[in-house]
Amino acid sequence: MSDAAPLLSVRDLSVGFEGFDGYADVVDGVDLTVEHGEVVTIAGETGCGKSVTTKAITGLLNEPPAHVDGTVEFDGQDLRELPDDERRELNGDRISVIFQNPLSSLNPVFTIGEQLTDTAQFGGDGNTGILGYFRRRFSSTDRSAARERVLELLEEVRMPDPESVMDSYPSELSGGMRQRAIIAQALLNEPDLLIADEPGSALDVTVHDEILSLLEDLIAERDMSILMITHNLGVARRLSDRVYIMYGGRIAETAPTAEIFDAPHHPYTQGLIASIPRLSGESMAGGIGGSVPEYTDPPMGCRFHPRCPYADESCRSSEPADVSFGEQARSACIRHSDGDSGPVPTLQETKRRLSEHEPTPEPAEGNQ
Amino acid sequence: MPRIGQILRRLSGMTVSLLGLSVLIFVISRVLPGNPARMALGAMASDEQVAELAAEMGLNKPLPLQYVDYMRRLLVGDLGQSLQTKNSVAHDLVTKFPATLELITLAFTFMVVFGIPLGIIAAKHHGGILDNATRFFAFSTVSVPSFFIGIVFQLVFGYFLNWFPITGRLSSAYSDEVVRATGFMLVDTLLSGSVAAHVDAWSHILLPALALSFSGMGQIIRITRSSMIDVEGQDYIEAMRGYGLPTWMITDKYTLKNAFVPTLTILGLQYAWLLSGAFIIEIVYSWPGLAKYGVQSVLTSDVNAVVGVTMLVGFVFVVVNFVVDLLTSYIDPRIGLAGESA
Incomplete structure (x- = not known):
């Protein structure tokens, strides 16, 4: 697997937004790869920059107000260097997205059939001119082929009664059906890379579970790579081959799924896992105190230090370097470095410390 | 589809607003300053002549009765006579x-x-x-x-x-x-x-x-x-x-x-x-x-002409709004017609 070039390779990606409160440095130097056929998850709290990272990958950020830096290499091409029209051809053809909110991602005034058939017929043809469009729009063979394709996909995502769903408006469907509809929509053009933004997260537990097993089956049946975003570590563990833990716009730790849940290295990962009773054996009241940083004025040094139970002066003064733990695992914490004398973070120790730890209040020592 | 029922309900609502409109316009027209009969006959006419015309026009009856009369004639397309042009108001319109x-x-x-x-x-x-x-x-x-x-x-x-x-x-x-x-x-x-x-x-x-x-x-x-x-x-x-x-x-x-x-x-x-x-x-x-x-x-x-013109303008208003309601609910299925919470 590691011989071939990865399907997606993101290097030193940074995204910032010019806002009223100043410049918000939302994604800072993210490196990540997705191999052919691999399922990779970016996990982290709400507001850690995971959605913005994927939007930068798909080119859906408006620049300005966004400022994007770094390289996004897809199948050997740097997407950031590609001319706009070539870039657009990839979207919906080789790269597709399951958007986060099924209700708001479906146009309320068109039927499911209309939207999905258009996606099947015109997806990935961002450059079709006005004449070409009309020629194909009124070609009934094109249209009915696209319609067949949509019905096939709706069957594949186990949509109940696909024919009548085609004639329904999004507001007439249940949350689970809408979720299935947008999964079908994302898969219509057989993408090589599927980006799934919090799939099923808005659904209740049983439907969420059904959607996850649907995704599991789709992953098994299809030859595609998936980059998934979730705040739910259970989802990450269930579906993915490899996990990136993101905090404050940076990658804190990455490792193959089994490794990261068995032996997390980064204090933040350890804290996350310790917060989940099912994963850590017993519950830890309180979780990780504090909240994600303000991006207009992020903490100096390690961005996690105000909430980290191991933090000391050195965490504030220098940014931690990645320390490698085998071929695919690395963690960005100063405690891993050889020269550091502090305690090595372990799951048990982190748990103990977190239950006693008070996060540094936001404005404290801000002027120092 | 409940569309037909919705349209009927909206139509009846429209009728009610037209009725309300007719009452409003009628009352306002009757309380306008100036005696219509006097205006019609001119300053030279005698008081008897004015009183006679007023009686002929029904202006001395109670207001509700005048309204009922007016509506009864309106239903057969008779808006009364214009004092100005001497034609029927319907014809003028x-x-x-x-x-x-x-x-x-x-x-x-x-x-x-x-x-x-x-x-x-x-x-x-x-x-x-x-x-x-x-x-x-x-x-x-x-x-x-x-x-x-x-x-x-x-x-x-x-x-x-x-x-x-x-x-x-x-x-x-x-x-x-x-x-x-x-x-x-x-x-x-x-x-x-x-x-x-x-x-x-x-x-x-x-x-x-x-x-x-x-x-x-x-x-x-x-x-x-x-x-x-x-x-x-x-x-x-x-x-x-x-x-x-x-x-x-x-x-x-x-x-x-x-x-x-x-x-x-x-x-x-x-x-x-x-x-x-x-x-x-x-x-x-x-x-x-x-x-x-x-x-x-x-x-x-x-x-009569004032009421006729105002009624016509009001009628156009109400009809246009009805059509807009229909079109809106046709374009956006989430928007039910008035009174519906689709």
Whole structure:
């Protein structure tokens, strides 16, 4: 697997937004790869920059107000260097997205059939001119082929009664059906890379579970790579081959799924896992105190230090370097470095410390 | 589909508002200052004559009875007699209203045909030169009163450039050969088979219709632009971009339909507002429509004519709003008709 070039390779990606409160440095130097056929998850709290990272990958950020830096290499091409029209051809053809909110991602005034058939017929043809469009729009063979394709996909995502769903408006469907509809929509053009933004997260537990097993089956049946975003570590563990833990716009730790849940290295990962009773054996009241940083004025040094139970002066003064733990695992914490004398973070120790730890209040020592 | 039931319910609601409107207009017309009988007969008439006419018109009966009488006659299309023209009000309306309707319909067409595309262009070039130019145009047309635009048009295109006639509906040279079949000059001239007369009718209606359409056009541009920009920021549009649909298809199909709902609401209101705007433009262009008749009837306390004109305007208002409601719920299935929570 590691011989071939990865399907997606993101290097030193940074995204910032010019806002009223100043410049918000939302994604800072993210490196990540997705191999052919691999399922990779970016996990982290709400507001850690995971959605913005994927939007930068798909080119859906408006620049300005966004400022994007770094390289996004897809199948050997740097997407950031590609001319706009070539870039657009990839979207919906080789790269597709399951958007986060099924209700708001479906146009309320068109039927499911209309939207999905258009996606099947015109997806990935961002450059079709006005004449070409009309020629194909009124070609009934094109249209009915696209319609067949949509019905096939709706069957594949186990949509109940696909024919009548085609004639329904999004507001007439249940949350689970809408979720299935947008999964079908994302898969219509057989993408090589599927980006799934919090799939099923808005659904209740049983439907969420059904959607996850649907995704599991789709992953098994299809030859595609998936980059998934979730705040739910259970989802990450269930579906993915490899996990990136993101905090404050940076990658804190990455490792193959089994490794990261068995032996997390980064204090933040350890804290996350310790917060989940099912994963850590017993519950830890309180979780990780504090909240994600303000991006207009992020903490100096390690961005996690105000909430980290191991933090000391050195965490504030220098940014931690990645320390490698085998071929695919690395963690960005100063405690891993050889020269550091502090305690090595372990799951048990982190748990103990977190239950006693008070996060540094936001404005404290801000002027120092 | 419960559509038919919804439409029926809305229709009955419309009837109720028309009834309420008729009561309101009737009462207001009866409390207007001035004795209609005296106004009709003139200052020279004796008090007996005035009292006699008042009795004949039913003006000495109690108000509710007068209303019942009025409504009974209204149902058979009798709006009473105009004291001013001595014709039946219904006849007067039928002869005057088509001219006004033709004018506002053309003005409305201009509003739609120029306003919506300009709004879309402005939204597409959001923040650019085209956007600012369009917004400047829209802002100017909204803020300048229509009679001023009308007079400027007359001066520039009629007087200085001499491209268009500045008053009337048709040159007198053609008035004999045109048969008044529908009351719409653009149609009648065609029916009479005279191309020259048809062109002449266009040259007469163009300036007043354009002047009339301007302020509404500015509104349409502004609302179309802002709702297009609003819809473009929605998740479902981003999703369509993510799926790589042709960019202009996203604009013209997936953005426009959503953005059209607020525009449609404004269009409905504008159509009815055009009626009141037409009253002013008709005076400026000596357009033989409802305006002069309406103003005269108010000034002379011609009650039947006042009630007739006001009822007609109100009727158009209510019908246009009904149509807008239907169209809106057709475009956006989430919007039920009034009284429904679909």
